[in-house]
Amino acid sequence: MFPNRLKSLWDYFSVTLDYEKRKHNDPISIILKRYLDKDGGKVSNSRREIQWRFSALDWKYQKQILFAFLKSGKYDREWAYIQLYSVWDDCFIPVLMELWEQYHEKRLSWLIIKVFPIDYLKKEFESLSEGRNYFFLVLRLRNESDFVLDRTRLNEADLLAVKCKLGEKITDGDVRDLFFLLIYKLCKGTYQFRVWKTIENRTYLDQPLLAIYTFPTVGAILAVIRELWYKPYLFEEIQKWMLEVTDSFSKTYDYLDDDNNPDKEDYLRERIIDHCLKQIPLEYVRVWDSIDDLTNQQTILDILEQRHNEHVIKEEVGNTEVISTYTYIDGDNPSGNSPF
Secondary structure, three states: OOOHHHHHHHHHHHHHHHHHHOOOOOOHHHHHHHHHOOOOOOHHHHHHHHHHHHHHOOHHHHHHHHHHHHOOOHHHHHHHHHHHOOOOOHHHHHHHHHHHHHHOOHHHHHHHHHHOOHHHHHHOHHHHOOOOHHHHHHHHHOOOOOOOOOHHHOOHHHHHHHHHHHOOOOOHHHHHHHHHHHHHHHHHOOOOOOOOOOEEOOOOOOOOEEHHHHOHHHHHHHHHHHHHOOOHHHHHHHHHHHHHHHHHHHHHOOOHHHOOOOOHHHHHHHHHHHHHHHHOOHHHHHHHHOOOOOOOHHHHHHHHHHHHHHHHHHHHOOOOOOOOOOOOHHHOOOOOOOOO
16 A cells, blocks of 8 residues: 555654544543443544553552453453453452353453462363463462372473473483474374465574474473573574574475465475484484374373383483484485494
8 A cells, every 4th residue: 555664654653643642631420331332432532542551550550451351352351361460459359250151251361360260270270271271270289289180191392391390300211202202293293383484584583493393392391491490501402403403404395385386385395394304313313203192191291201211310410411403314214223
């Protein structure tokens, strides 16, 4: 519609005009009354004004606004859920309980898990525990004597985080096992990742990375290693491996992003998977190749437990391991020893 420069000017003046139209002298009580008058024709403008002023208002008015928004439509309810993280008060529990029973909204489930009493979480456990909500419920309930942890419902990053929170013994080898299991699953299609470009410039490491490494769970497990488990040296070791694989891919397939293949995303994904799988150290490939069904979490957990015991013995005798890339020649799996 507009050239970029004209569009920027239009956006600037639109914001300026909107700012100048604000009724700064109108008390918030009057604006709230206009918002509540659904037939008055001023709901949208009042909503914007309320949201703009909200963080600077006294608690008395914030509470009135939040109750009003919670009784409104989905958009306004979800805005209220977000505000409640920073201005929580137990007076909202009854109305939120009613909303949960009526709508079972995902954003509301996040808030409930975060701030509601433990007894309510236990009562509503089944309805609240869908998907990754289970992990956050574990964080709230882990110290309850009657809570039974089902580790098969945790992905690799969440499993490591729970181990940290429970104070379980974790070896460097355990972390490497979980990290390369995650990468292996991505390569084998257990998890699906999108590919806009083979190498993404904007990532959690502030460095270009192969698209497979921008999968959210990869970033999550690195965050656990660096911020929760406090192992910066292991974080740097894994980061170095990812950057080396990214660099070797760019040197091998530097033309791919310019390719006009009609099924470009699938084509790029196949090339990434093919290259990345060859770079996973052979030790881990051999371990996970032995599993017929990568969705069988119990089998995977049993193998992880067995390897944990081996890692503990290695640590006791002072044996250390360092991740390195292992480049397969001509794409063939070598029959030689592991690089470890």
